Amino acid sequence: MSFKTTATIASFGGKLLKLSHTSKTVGCDMALNLYLPPQASLHKVPVLFYLAGLTCTGDNGAEKGLFQSAAAEKGIAVVFPDTSPRGLNIVGEDDAYDFGSGAGFYINATKEPYAKNYKMESYITEELPSALFTSFPSLDASSISITGHSMGGHGALTLFLKHPGTYKSVSAFAPICNPIACPWGKKAFSGYFGDNIEEWKKHDATELVKDWKAGGGLDVLIDVGTGDNFYKQGQLLPENFVQAAKSVGLEEGLVVRYQTDYDHSYFFISTFAKDHVNHAAKYLFA
Amino acid sequence: MSFKTTATIASFGGKLLKLSHTSKTVGCDMALNLYLPPQASLHKVPVLFYLAGLTCTGDNGAEKGLFQSAAAEKGIAVVFPDTSPRGLNIVGEDDAYDFGSGAGFYINATKEPYAKNYKMESYITEELPSALFTSFPSLDASSISITGHSMGGHGALTLFLKHPGTYKSVSAFAPICNPIACPWGKKAFSGYFGDNIEEWKKHDATELVKDWKAGGGLDVLIDVGTGDNFYKQGQLLPENFVQAAKSVGLEEGLVVRYQTDYDHSYFFISTFAKDHVNHAAKYLFA
Numbered sequence: 001m002s003f004k005t006t007a008t009i010a011s012f013g014g015k016l017l018k019l020s021h022t023s024k025t026v027g028c029d030m031a032l033n034l035y036l037p038p039q040a041s042l043h044k045v046p047v048l049f050y051l052a053g054l055t056c057t058g059d060n061g062a063e064k065g066l067f068q069s070a071a072a073e074k075g076i077a078v079v080f081p082d083t084s085p086r087g088l089n090i091v092g093e094d095d096a097y098d099f100g101s102g103a104g105f106y107i108n109a110t111k112e113p114y115a116k117n118y119k120m121e122s123y124i125t126e127e128l129p130s131a132l133f134t135s136f137p138s139l140d141a142s143s144i145s146i147t148g149h150s151m152g153g154h155g156a157l158t159l160f161l162k163h164p165g166t167y168k169s170v171s172a173f174a175p176i177c178n179p180i181a182c183p184w185g186k187k188a189f190s191g192y193f194g195d196n197i198e199e200w201k202k203h204d205a206t207e208l209v210k211d212w213k214a215g216g217g218l219d220v221l222i223d224v225g226t227g228d229n230f231y232k233q234g235q236l237l238p239e240n241f242v243q244a245a246k247s248v249g250l251e252e253g254l255v256v257r258y259q260t261d262y263d264h265s266y267f268f269i270s271t272f273a274k275d276h277v278n279h280a281a282k283y284l285f286a
Numbered sequence: 287m288s289f290k291t292t293a294t295i296a297s298f299g300g301k302l303l304k305l306s307h308t309s310k311t312v313g314c315d316m317a318l319n320l321y322l323p324p325q326a327s328l329h330k331v332p333v334l335f336y337l338a339g340l341t342c343t344g345d346n347g348a349e350k351g352l353f354q355s356a357a358a359e360k361g362i363a364v365v366f367p368d369t370s371p372r373g374l375n376i377v378g379e380d381d382a383y384d385f386g387s388g389a390g391f392y393i394n395a396t397k398e399p400y401a402k403n404y405k406m407e408s409y410i411t412e413e414l415p416s417a418l419f420t421s422f423p424s425l426d427a428s429s430i431s432i433t434g435h436s437m438g439g440h441g442a443l444t445l446f447l448k449h450p451g452t453y454k455s456v457s458a459f460a461p462i463c464n465p466i467a468c469p470w471g472k473k474a475f476s477g478y479f480g481d482n483i484e485e486w487k488k489h490d491a492t493e494l495v496k497d498w499k500a501g502g503g504l505d506v507l508i509d510v511g512t513g514d515n516f517y518k519q520g521q522l523l524p525e526n527f528v529q530a531a532k533s534v535g536l537e538e539g540l541v542v543r544y545q546t547d548y549d550h551s552y553f554f555i556s557t558f559a560k561d562h563v564n565h566a567a568k569y570l571f572a
Contacts, residue, residue, distance in 0.1 A: 068557075265295065267296065
């Protein structure tokens with residue numbers, strides 16, 4: 001699928017492209033942002049996927065996340081996809097901020113009426129990268145990393161764990177680490193998968209990490225703000241993820257930083273975006 | 287006037303405060319953002335005012351401008367004021383994006399019905415700093431600089447030129463340099479001042495620079511994007527400002543950088559924000 005470029009915006013010596021394309025996987029037009037660093041005009045560059053959180057589109061990270069600055073320095077392209085299909089007119093799709101539109105949870109739904117279109121896992125791991133690598137030859141298909149925020153942090157961790165070898169590294173900002181045990185996750189998984197808890201577990205980072213066998217260790221960077229109300233309300237549960245990783249001897253490479261007073265906003269993300277780009281760069285250029 | 291703090295947000299090791307206060311000068315409640323860098327908890331810090339452009343509030347620069355990163359590094363507080371009074375119910379106030387609400391032009395209007403409230407020049411140069419220095423003792427009242435974007439670039443340049451000694455330095459992003467000669471300026475000045483062109487000239491950077499006598503030189507940093515449609519449409523006219531500065535021998539310290547392909551957006555501002563903070567820092571710490 002080829003892309004329509006609706007804007008080309010100079011940013012930190014590179015270009016931010018506003019793109020849209022028709023997705024077969026999710027059955028609608030999908031918008032996204034692609035940042036090409038200055039190095040992309042000279043040679044192939046590795047790619048970092050940034051998955052956004054509930055209510056966001058591909059614009060939030062591009063406008064407020066401050067990834068471009070560090071990405072331009074390192075020579076890394078950044079993809080900012082949307083968070084769900086849009087405008088499908090599925091009953092209930094637009095009724096809540098934490099389910100349906102803007103809340104695709106980066107899974108392939110199995111329950112009707114969402115099973116046909118809410119296939120964000122396949123979109124993010126297959127159709128979108130394939131389309132990007134075809135249309136933008138300066139992107140290095142062999143060197144991809146992933147990061148994300150909140151629901152997108154859940155997406156980054158689970159897609160990394162479910163698709164060994166696909167991503168060189170993973171990191172996350174305030175990720176939903178244990179969706180089967182938090183209100184956001186229970187609501188979404190029940191709506192997208194039905195009531196079978198065994199199915200839910202296949203999409204839960206805390207469950208998945210217990211089965212991680214690819215390679216030796218697991219080097220993950222996670223930042224969580226201690227002033228984050230969603231953390232305080234038990235929506236994120238990073239402690240559960242750490243505990244699970246420890247239970248299978250994977251704690252060594254796992255860095256969870258509790259950042260004093262930081263909240264859940266893009267002010268938090270922009271402050272630490274450089275660290276996450278640098279974390280990815282270690283692996284993308286290894 | 288004391289401030290109400292509606293939010294305190296951790297950002298780059300410092301704090302972004304969302305403030306509001308009742309302004310006597312403009313006769314309504316005014317919201318703003320104040321970034322206190324980490325150094326403000328240890329000692330007094332200098333202050334950079336960032337004046338935003340048409341349609342903006344104090345939020346745009348704080349969310350998308352990326353001043354906090356460089357300001358935290360240097361130890362400079364940043365003030366992000368609103369661009370006009372709000373909610374006064376003056377006839378016509380909300381009819382256009384480039385006049386009235388969101389378009390105060392940092393002048394004191396003399397024409398009715400705007401003369402009573404549209405006094406953004408007095409608000410920015412007198413009431414707001416005075417209130418801030420009273421409420422936030424960590425701000426150094428003796429060390430202030432100013433910058434701004436588009437209409438706010440006009441504000442920064444003209445307030446600097448009209449109030450010698452008030453600001454240690456000035457810089458601007460895509461400023462309206464010669465409002466009496468461009469459509470935006472003609473509309474606004476005619477609405478705020480009436481038809482007397484001699485009055486208009488008192489608020490036009492290109493006119494004011496011809497009379498600049500304070501100190502020896504004039505060290506101004508201006509960035510303009512060559513892909514900026516408003517530049518191409520003749521709304522900014524930086525060449526006129528340069529020509530006027532040259533005519534009085536002030537070209538030496540005037541740096542106007544034409545940035546290839548950059549547009550008028552916050553993607554442009556965020557790319558060069560660090561340079562403008564560093565420009566201010568040279569003078570604020572001199």
